[in-house]
Amino acid sequence: MKRRLATIAAVLVTLTASVLTFVAPAYAATGLHVSGRNIVEANGSNFIMRGINHMHTWYAGQTGSFADMKAAGANTVRVVLSGGRWTANTAADVTNVINLCKANRLICVLENHDTTGYGEDSAAYSLDQAVDYWVGLKSVLTGQENHVVINIGNEPIGNTNAGQWTAATVAAIQKMRSNGFEHLLMVDGPNWGQDWQYTMRDNAQTVLDADPLDNTVLSIHMYAVFNTAASIRNYLDVFQNNNWPVVIGEFGWQFAPGEVDDQTLMAEAQARGIGYLGWSWAGNTDPILDMTNGFDAASLTTWGERIVNGPNGLKATSREATIFGGVQPSSPAPSSPTPSSPSPSPSTPTGACTATYTITGQWQGGFQGDVKITAGSAAIRNWTVTWTYANGQTVANAWGATVTSSGTTVTARNAAWNGTLGAGASTNFGFLGSWTGTNGVPTVTCAAA
Structure with missing residues (x-):
């Protein structure tokens, strides 16, 4: 009996050691x-x-x-x-x-x-x-x-x-x-x-x-x-x-x-x-x-x-x-200067911001657009950009802004994360659109609060 108990005890020790051995995580420390x-x-x-x-x-x-x-x-x-x-x-x-x-x-x-x-x-x-x-x-x-x-x-x-x-x-x-x-x-x-x-x-x-x-x-x-x-x-x-x-x-x-x-x-x-x-x-x-x-x-x-x-x-x-440190991503000034954009249409200044409309890509019946908003000499909290199409274009969907259309007039308002801009700072939003015949660049206006 003692021998049998000793054998059982030895088995239990071995099993315990095995369990302890495998508790440690497999990955690096x-x-x-x-x-x-x-x-x-x-x-x-x-x-x-x-x-x-x-x-x-x-x-x-x-x-x-x-x-x-x-x-x-x-x-x-x-x-x-x-x-x-x-x-x-x-x-x-x-x-x-x-x-x-x-x-x-x-x-x-x-x-x-x-x-x-x-x-x-x-x-x-x-x-x-x-x-x-x-x-x-x-x-x-x-x-x-x-x-x-x-x-x-x-x-x-x-x-x-x-x-x-x-x-x-x-x-x-x-x-x-x-x-x-x-x-x-x-x-x-x-x-x-x-x-x-x-x-x-x-x-x-x-x-x-x-x-x-x-x-x-x-x-x-x-x-x-x-x-x-x-x-x-x-x-x-x-x-x-x-x-x-x-x-x-x-x-x-x-x-x-x-x-x-x-x-x-x-x-x-x-x-x-x-x-x-x-x-x-x-x-x-x-x-x-x-x-x-x-x-x-x-x-x-x-x-x-x-x-x-x-x-x-x-x-x-x-x-x-x-x-x-786990902090939120910051947005320091970029390391390189801004080049000129192709085919831009500068905004008519209204309030404390300006906007530039650019066609960044175009194919038969469709195009991609980009609008850059720049704050004036003072910080802004919200912006609204508007333009009117003269050639029958329409906006299909957009990102970085809430875009609505009424007839030929398009209105874009900032998203929750890009409305606040420091003096002279810029942000962009983009969109996909359609066109027939002509895809002219409209004049855009920007208003800010």
């Missing part, structure tokens, strides 16, 4: 990590990414953009890097990028762009090669777990054999962990990031289970595949219902029929508490995806206005990481 479907900081505070993509590897001299993106309301910047497909970003350069993020109170998502379209683009690198790049940077990444997320490879599989994504992603995660990385890892979907064949969606649990630290977040890139509210909601529902962590790592805006429904996307991200990172600050071959004109923070494009000042945009929803 410090740093950003996954908890359920949320990203949290080391202190347990939820962190929801509200950020911008920046094409650093091709525009390494645009270091002022980090401060500008912060001023636009971002709490995160996703930084494009290359390990050799383009000019390689060295350890010294990556260190400088991390320091720029930290100095501007931004969480830094570092991504290797070399993998873009692997299997379809012959120049693309494999995910295994991408991991080799990160291993080469380990000395400058270790210790940055509170501030840095590693996005192993951008859009790592094209449309050719998208099914290879699962095994390649599992192997990449495990290789990162076997090399001692404890960072929050981000993995993009196949199909150039858009996962239209649902390979990532259908194999998400397999990929997440492959991480021994349970510290991986999935990333979907939403462009033309997600051109309706239903397509966005249906895709995100699967992740939410399965309690899988996901962020929208890239997306553009609905600049033409059939493109991404950016307004629904941002609203759904806000409602679900998931992160989004818009593409991109500037420098695109197709400038329709630029948020600024020529990296000029004082000259937001229509897309820039939508994501910066829109109802679910950066300034309305972004919250700074608590490691920086």
Whole structure:
């Protein structure tokens, strides 16, 4: 009996030790990590990414953009890097990028762009090669777990054999962990990031289970595949219902029929508490995806206005990481001057503000417009802009202002967040409109209180 009791006692001790062993969290003791479907900081505070993509590897001299993106309301910047497909970003350069993020109170998502379209683009690198790049940077990444997320490879599989994504992603995660990385890892979907064949969606649990630290977040890139509210909601529902962590790592805006429904996307991200990172600050071959004109923070494009000042945009929803203090995003003066706008119509001064109407894009039957409001020599609390169309144009929808029409007269009133302007300060709102025959630029008036 004593022997049997001793055996039982030994078993209980072993079981107790096992329980104690597994109580400890799998993730690193410090740093950003996954908890359920949320990203949290080391202190347990939820962190929801509200950020911008920046094409650093091709525009390494645009270091002022980090401060500008912060001023636009971002709490995160996703930084494009290359390990050799383009000019390689060295350890010294990556260190400088991390320091720029930290100095501007931004969480830094570092991504290797070399993998873009692997299997379809012959120049693309494999995910295994991408991991080799990160291993080469380990000395400058270790210790940055509170501030840095590693996005192993951008859009790592094209449309050719998208099914290879699962095994390649599992192997990449495990290789990162076997090399001692404890960072929050981000993995993009196949199909150039858009996962239209649902390979990532259908194999998400397999990929997440492959991480021994349970510290991986999935990333979907939403462009033309997600051109309706239903397509966005249906895709995100699967992740939410399965309690899988996901962020929208890239997306553009609905600049033409059939493109991404950016307004629904941002609203759904806000409602679900998931992160989004818009593409991109500037420098695109197709400038329709630029948020600024020529990296000029004082000259937001229509897309820039939508994501910066829109109802679910950066300034309305972004919250700074608590490691920086967790304060609301500030709006310091941009770092670069305002260039002249194409085809502007200056307002007739009325009261204490002026406004400028600009056609920022036009196609058969439709156009995008932008109106810039500037306070006079004294601060204002509210503004109203009016104009009258002479050529039959109409406004279909708007962001950054409440816009109404009465016949040919259009009236725009400030939103709740952009009515107060300091002396000489400016804000913008944008809209989509229709036209037939002629799309002339009207004269606008601005009145303020």
